[in-house]
Amino acid sequence: MLEAMIRIQWKACRHVAIALAVAAGALPIVSVRVGWRGAEANLPRFLTELQLWGFFYPALAAVAAVALAAVIWLSDRRGHHLYALLLPVPRWRYVLLRYLAGLVLLLPIGLALWLGAVAATSGLDLPPGIRVFPHALAAKFALALLLLFGIAFAAASASPRATGIGFRVLGLFLAVHVAVILLRPGTNLLWTVVTALGVWPGPLAPLGGRWMLIDV
Amino acid sequence: MTSAIETTGLSYRASPNFAIHDLSLTVPAGALYGFLGPNGCGKTTTIRLLLGLLRPDAGSVRLLGEPVPQGLPAALARTGVVPDRPHLHPYLTVAESLAFHAAFYPAWDPGWATRLQRDFLLESDRKLAGLSKGEMAKLMFLLALCQRPDLLILDEPMDGLDPVVRRDVLGAMLDYVSTRTGTVFISSHLVHELERFCDWVGVMDAGRLVVELPMAEFRSGNKRIRLSGADTVEPGRASSSPPPFTLLARERDSGALETWVVRGWEPQMTGWFEQEGIVIREVADLDLEDGFVELLRAFRVGEQAQRSDHA
Numbered sequence: 001m002l003e004a005m006i007r008i009q010w011k012a013c014r015h016v017a018i019a020l021a022v023a024a025g026a027l028p029i030v031s032v033r034v035g036w037r038g039a040e041a042n043l044p045r046f047l048t049e050l051q052l053w054g055f056f057y058p059a060l061a062a063v064a065a066v067a068l069a070a071v072i073w074l075s076d077r078r079g080h081h082l083y084a085l086l087l088p089v090p091r092w093r094y095v096l097l098r099y100l101a102g103l104v105l106l107l108p109i110g111l112a113l114w115l116g117a118v119a120a121t122s123g124l125d126l127p128p129g130i131r132v133f134p135h136a137l138a139a140k141f142a143l144a145l146l147l148l149f150g151i152a153f154a155a156a157s158a159s160p161r162a163t164g165i166g167f168r169v170l171g172l173f174l175a176v177h178v179a180v181i182l183l184r185p186g187t188n189l190l191w192t193v194v195t196a197l198g199v200w201p202g203p204l205a206p207l208g209g210r211w212m213l214i215d216v
Numbered sequence: 217m218t219s220a221i222e223t224t225g226l227s228y229r230a231s232p233n234f235a236i237h238d239l240s241l242t243v244p245a246g247a248l249y250g251f252l253g254p255n256g257c258g259k260t261t262t263i264r265l266l267l268g269l270l271r272p273d274a275g276s277v278r279l280l281g282e283p284v285p286q287g288l289p290a291a292l293a294r295t296g297v298v299p300d301r302p303h304l305h306p307y308l309t310v311a312e313s314l315a316f317h318a319a320f321y322p323a324w325d326p327g328w329a330t331r332l333q334r335d336f337l338l339e340s341d342r343k344l345a346g347l348s349k350g351e352m353a354k355l356m357f358l359l360a361l362c363q364r365p366d367l368l369i370l371d372e373p374m375d376g377l378d379p380v381v382r383r384d385v386l387g388a389m390l391d392y393v394s395t396r397t398g399t400v401f402i403s404s405h406l407v408h409e410l411e412r413f414c415d416w417v418g419v420m421d422a423g424r425l426v427v428e429l430p431m432a433e434f435r436s437g438n439k440r441i442r443l444s445g446a447d448t449v450e451p452g453r454a455s456s457s458p459p460p461f462t463l464l465a466r467e468r469d470s471g472a473l474e475t476w477v478v479r480g481w482e483p484q485m486t487g488w489f490e491q492e493g494i495v496i497r498e499v500a501d502l503d504l505e506d507g508f509v510e511l512l513r514a515f516r517v518g519e520q521a522q523r524s525d526h527a
Contacts, residue, residue: 004318075305079303085269086299087320088320
């Protein structure tokens with residue numbers, strides 16, 4: 001069943017997955033090539049530029065996660081999930097099959113970024129004290145990809161009712177946030193939540209931090 | 217297990233204007249069950265309830281002995297479904313669609329699938345998005361049949377198909393039925409379509425089950441009777457004894473002649489007319505379509521009368 005699911009999911013998503021894999025492979029190469037010209041003369045500027053490029057890694061992971069999750073569920077959504085619901089498997093198992101097949105689609109993207117990072121950093125004549133982190137960057141990217149895909153997949157597979165509940169909870173939270181700001185100007189509820197989620201040990205921590213391919 | 221499908225007191229409100237009321241269906245195992253009703257009477261909603269696609273407000277469903285929705289995966293593994301509209305993934309080719317479907321059904325018959333694909337002229341590399349309505353119907357039948365189901369549920373499967381495609385898919389279905397003791401539950405508003413092969417019939421109108429009985433009984437018990445001397449008789453009134461049949465419709469003809477449409481007729485019931493002083497001129501069979509129309513007409517009159525009584 002999983003093999004069949006992987007096959008049809010690859011058929012549906014292959015264009016998106018290939019485009020994202022090319023982008024993932026190109027990103028580290030382009031970031032190094034663009035900044036490397038004259039870097040020996042001004043290494044701090046090169047590292048600063050590379051740090052700016054770091055924004056694109058979690059952004060690419062987010063785009064990949066959302067795009068793949070959306071395309072994976074597109075056909076089921078268009079058919080009002082009728083075909084899926086008539087298959088002789090429990091709903092949770094069908095969703096699990098879709099998810100596992102989706103993870104397989106992430107592989108070429110993560111792999112392409114790793115290969116790109118290795119290629120971009122190989123043969124560089126770096127001054128003492130500067131090191132390359134192709135494997136660490138690729139691992140961080142893979143983690144972010146997994147995390148964001150999980151979130152995007154859950155959102156894309158949710159029923160209209162569950163989506164409605166999600167939006168209502170979000171709306172309620174924002175309303176409370178505004179009310180708290182008005183009543184107690186020093187308190188920022190939104191920032192508190194973002195920090196709790198995005199700073200270690202928050203679940204979104206892998207998205208933050210430094211995304212450096214070359215660093216001291 | 218004697219029933220392939222069994223619903224008890226099934227109720228579901230689909231909208232403020234439409235609901236399924238207290239639906240109790242029993243489809244015997246091995247039956248070719250025609251589920252008849254005019255457009256919008258609730259046939260598709262009922263099928264969706266049977267398949268666990270909708271949650272009933274009240275009542276219960278058993279499919280091949282399995283309770284719905286708890287035992288649905290086990291029941292669906294033995295049930296082939298052709299829904300009222302195409303539901304397959306349009307980006308797949310015919311071959312890919314077959315391979316995907318087969319992966320979910322342990323009893324999948326690849327040999328028969330190949331034969332049917334050839335008979336239906338479905339090319340393996342054709343994309344589903346590019347198939348015509350007839351080709352798509354053939355593919356949906358192929359998928360449903362080749363999983364070797366114990367139960368086939370077909371929702372208006374012939375609707376909008378040309379006669380050649382109809383013959384092809386019906387032929388395949390009857391081939392299947394002849395080689396295996398399967399149950400077929402087929403909904404349609406095309407009465408004559410079902411008359412040819414169904415041995416059970418259930419008639420639905422306005423979300424209610426009007427009647428459910430063997431086709432032979434439905435056919436033979438529905439009569440058009442021409443009578444003379446019936447103009448003074450009101451069946452069911454205190455002055456006359458209640459008739460042993462159901463009077464569906466009554467029309468005055470020329471002179472003293474009247475035509476009654478009755479259900480549940482048996483030859484020995486002529487005695488009732490003699491007792492009432494009515495002379496029978498002619499007893500004629502109603503075909504299924506006429507019987508269906510008269511049945512619905514009587515049901516609606518009864519419903520209307522019930523509503524005005526309540527008001």
